[in-house]
Amino acid sequence: MTDDTLLKVRNLTLDIPVGGGTLRAVRGIDFDLKRGETLSIVGESGSGKSLTSLAVMGLLGKGIKRSADEMTFEGTDLLRASKRKMRALRGDRMAMIFQEPMTSLNPAYTIGDQLIEALLLHRSVGRETARARAVELLEKVGITAAESRLGQYPHQLSGGLRQRVVIAMALMCEPDLVIADEPTTALDVTIQAQILRLLVDLTREMNMAMILITHDLGVVARVADKVAVMYAGELVETGPAASVFEAPSHPYTRGLLRCIPQPGKTERGAPLGTIPGIVPSLIGEVSGCAFRTRCPHAVPGCRAAIPMRGDDVHGYRCVHPDGAISAEREIA
Amino acid sequence: MLPFILKRLGLALLVAFTVSFISFSLLFLSGDPAAALAGETASGEDIEAIRRLYGFDRPMIVQYLEWLFAAVRGDFGESYYFKLPVAGLIAERLQVTMTLGVCGISFALLTAVPLGVAAAVRPNSIIDRVALFLSVAGQAMPSFWFGLILIVVFAIQLGWLPPSGADSWRHFILPTIVLGYYAMPAIMRLTRAGMLEVLNSDFIRTARAKGAGEGRVMFKHALRNAIIPVVSLAAVQMGFMLGGSIVVESVFALHGAGYLAWESIARNDLPTVQALILVFSMFYIVFTFLADVLNAWLDPRMRSS
Structure with a gap:
């Protein structure tokens, strides 16, 4: 573990x-995150990507059982941290941006109140200082007339503006880690790109690390x-973004990539790829590769435990040593 | 906020005006008032004489306006039965009723809201079960029966509290419990349901993600949103307690306004009934108005509508 490792998760299991x-x-x-690095967790709905992030934040709902071999954040053992310690970390060192800007702000308080609260929960500063910080952050997320916005209520703002407020709120304490759970999904397409650009720039x-959860x-x-591809609660492929996009090694990753149009490559009018079948039930004992029911290269060996292949940097979990790339080329 | 308040105030005045007209018309809806006053054995001439004496022979609109202007000045006429000004009669009785109503609603809110919050925080826990039992029992038990039980246990057997009357604050303890317990179940269930819904909302998760502690999440972020329907309900119940606590007033021999209304109806004492209906309606109107203002303060979205 090098010094700049911010978050380390090993064998995280949620029941x-x-x-x-x-x-x-x-x-x-398993995943690691270094300071200033952006990790994207990709997967379909129900693949466990949001639960994974909530597990890191310690915000899982009652009844969900969390276990792991290791889960450390800035040297703090998140598995054994007290409630008080977790509260001190949340909002201060690690912050979260949620998917729904329309409902993730409290309708009863002004956005100024809510921004200021985020700072006052962790810093013993005066209200005036907190207010100045709120104005600074609102300007940073590109909101004009920030001073006068403080007195407005969430219902008086558009979706795009609200998501900017949510982002500003997450950044009030300059956290080391921001977890953004589908931050642009609920927004208009034209706003999506702006908000994403803003997040990346900020x-x-x-110099914050970000976990960006998305299905896009x-x-x-x-x-x-870095990219981590999740399928039905498992990590099927992980590696540097460039490497994963260049040489997707798991059949599921390749299937996903075929589902998005690529300028210059995808023919106009040609049907986009789809992955046939549905996600299997995860109730009861789950063994082997969860993707085998939809995988064109499934063999009897897929039922056994599958090792992680590849190297330390780019890994994938497939029974075929090459992730069935050669088989796919033959078909093509 | 001010435009909202003015709008609501205007609406409240309109309702008050309508109610005043309806309560005045009751006099004529319940038959010929002159005949009722004169008694069963009166001759036709006697009835005519009474009709002229009380002014019932004039057009109804004239009588209404006269009555309304007098009422605004606090003059509700003279009680047929007591031969005393109605205003003074009601004012005296209202003291008892208002004391009881304020105590009753306070008792209801102070028990129901914390219990509802506790039940919502831990659904299906022991606290939730106890709260459910209390609310079902409260809803099922008639007030007069519960009142009698309390009198038997605390006044007669234990001798801790007086069984009836309104002479000291101790006389109000048992009636307060009975009246408050009547209102408690609905407030408790509504608080619980509201809290359960709000606690599942995204902004509660946001508050937790900010690092807010449980107390802050519950009371600053959740309760303020969950309490809004409770405010409206409590206002209606408060109006009911001030006007309709006849049963409780009878059981504990508290001679309040509810009891007076019941007596006056039985005695055909129309000016008193009219005035009481008007006063009770005004209570409802005032409490509904106050609840609207309070809700608008709690939830800024209501101010614009």
Whole structure:
């Protein structure tokens, strides 16, 4: 573990007790994050990417069982940290930006109140100082007339503006880690790019690490340093963004990439790729590769435990030593 | 905020005006007032004489306006039965009723809201079960029966509190519990339901993600949003307590306004009934107005609508 490792997660497992047994929502996730680095967690709905981030923040709902071999953030053992310690970290050293700007602000308080609260919870400064900081942050996220916005209520702002406020709120204490859970999904397409650009610029400027959770691979390609692809609660491929996009090694990653149009490569009018089938049930004992029911290269060996292949930098979990790339080329 | 208050105030005045007209019309809806006053054995001439004496022979609109202007000045006429000014009669009785109403709603809110919050924080826990039991029991038990039980136990057997009357603050303890317990279940269930819903909302997760402690999350972020429907309900119940606590007033022999209304209806004492209906309606209007203002303060979205 080098000095600039900010977050280290090993073998993170999340179980949710449900009516018919246990939902094995996340199984054995490993990842590292360095200071200033952007990791993108990609996957379909229900793949466990949001739960993974909530597990890091210590914000899992009641009843969800979390276990891991290791989970450290800035040297703090998150698995054994007290509630008080977690509260001190949340909002201060690690902050979160949620998907829904329309509902993630409290309708009863002005945005000024909510921004100022974020700072006052962690810093013993005066209200005036906190107010000045709120104005500074609102300007930083590109909100004009920031001073007068402080007195406005969330319902008086548009979705795009609200998400800027949510971002400003997350950055009030200059955290070392920002977790953005689909921060642009609920916004108009024209606003999405702006907000994303803003997030990336701010994380660079403030040297913050970011975990960007998304199902939009186009977004990932533009902003992430590292990518972790999740499928049905498992990490199927992880590596530097460039390497994963250049040489996607897991059949699922390749399937995902075929689903997005690529300028110059995708023919106009030609149908986009799809991945046939549905995500398997994760209730009860789950073994082997979860993708085998939808994978064109599935073999009986997929039922056994699959080792992580590749090297320290770019890894993938597939029974085929080359991730079935050769088989795919033959078909093509 | 000010335009909202003025708008609501205007609306409240309109309602008050309508209510005053309806309560005045009751006099004529309940049959010929002159015949009722004169009694069963009166001759036709006697009835006519009474009709002229009380002014019932004039056009209704004239009578209404006269009554309204007098009422605004605090003059509700003279009680047929007591032969005393109605205003003084009601003012005297209202003291008892208002004391009881304020104590009752305070008792209800102070027990129901904390219990509702506690039940919502830990659904299906022991606290939640106890709260559910208390609210079901409160809803199922008739007030007069609960009042009698309390009198038997605390006044007669234990001798801790007086069974009836309104002479000291100790006389109000048992009636307050009975009246408050009547309002408590609905407030408790509404608080619980509101809190459960709000605690699941995204902005609560945001508050936790900021590092806010549980107390702050519950009371600053959640309760303020959850309490809004409770405010409206409490206002209606407060109006009800000031006007309709007839049962409780009878059981504890507290001679309040509710009891007076019941007596006056039985005695056909129309000026008193009219005035009481008007006063009770005004309570509802005032409390609804106050609840609207309070809700607008709690939830800024209401100010614009």
